[in-house]
Amino acid sequence: MTHTRTRLVAAVLTVLAAFTAAPACATVTRTPPPTPAVATPAAATPAAAATPSAAPSEESGPTGARTRLAALTVAAPHPMTGFSRDLFPHWATVSGRCDAREIVLIRDGRDVVTDDQCRVVAGVWESPYDSKLTASSEQIDIDHLVSLGSAWRAGADLWPEATRREFANDLRHHQLIAVSASSNRAKRDSGPEKWQPVEAFRCRYAIYWIDVKFDYGLSTTPEEKNALTGMLASCPQRR
Template sequence: MKKVYARRRLSILAVLTGLIASAALFNSPSASAALPTPVSAATARSYLSQLTVATENRTGYSRSLFPHWITISGTCNTRETVLKRDGSNVVTDSSCAATSGSWYSPYDGATWTAASDLDIDHLVPLAEAWDSGASKWTTAQRQAFANDLTRPQLIAVTDNVNQAKGDQDPATWVPSRSAYVCTYVRAWVQVKYYYDLSVDSAEKTALTNYLTSC
């Protein structure tokens, strides 16, 4: 009888262990996850109407004031987490570096098989955030912004496309792939609204025009 109870206890422990492991995998940042979907066009239009319009000021900006990439889980930092999230069949080594996989860049429609061909774009650039309110934040707040995996703020894209974008806002730059422009501007407004960042007049005009067509 004792052996039967012992076997039952072992069986229950095995099930519990399996459930815990499954939960850990599900909740782990390194597990497969989708890029956050931006708010609807109607919500973006509502958000945009509530944003403060102000002249931008870049005085004192330095990229180093936005600490990134931080450790997200184990040996994986923010860049590596986004690469795994946004790629297909991504394989990583013991240091969490992507050794193989496939990545589709929604900005230009290109597909890449080497992680070195991808940049992680801050959709609302760090300099743009600084210009529109982040200069008043604490370092901890700027770190949270620079590593935000919850809002549609970080995305893996073709490196030279990201470099061409630089710190431009939608008044002067949107993705060349027209099918993604609506998604891009909705995400832009969502991020600015969440972080209570301002827009300049040209930026608001461009966002308003793009959202009208969404």
């Protein structure tokens, strides 16, 4: 009898062990299919037609410019102590391989052709500063209308680097303009009290200058304010 019970217990234990070892259907692990590789698209070749719009916003117009000019703080110019163009990081990349300089060359020129590095290889430009026409980008400078030196003397010496970078690459205003190298050399970092473009561009130049100074909170001087007032007087009268 004892042997019979022993054999019975052993048989039960064997069955239980086999049942425990069997995998439950709810715990079956399925190996997920391999994730398909995603191809990285090749960089697009920059072209004038594919360049995002870099057209500046509309200026305030003569009436708005006069209002803005009256609102500018009149103050003595800050000293040039510590000034360096390197404090205004410029020609930042705007899109693809195109930097701010190349974008302006494309925007301000006609029939502009670029290579696959966004370097301008052909085009025609008319400089608004002196009305000169050129078919060579090597004879064109991208001018900061309110020069970096003028901005420094008007308060940019107190700006953080991020604001200086924005100012030096500003495509929102008429701050970056393609002009003849000779006119840019003549202007240097002068304000409108010392240098002005040809008469045909004088009105818009004053409006652009005032808009930039107003939006960046830069100051003016009595001499500069008087010069800008005279330039605005050359604007056509609107009926």
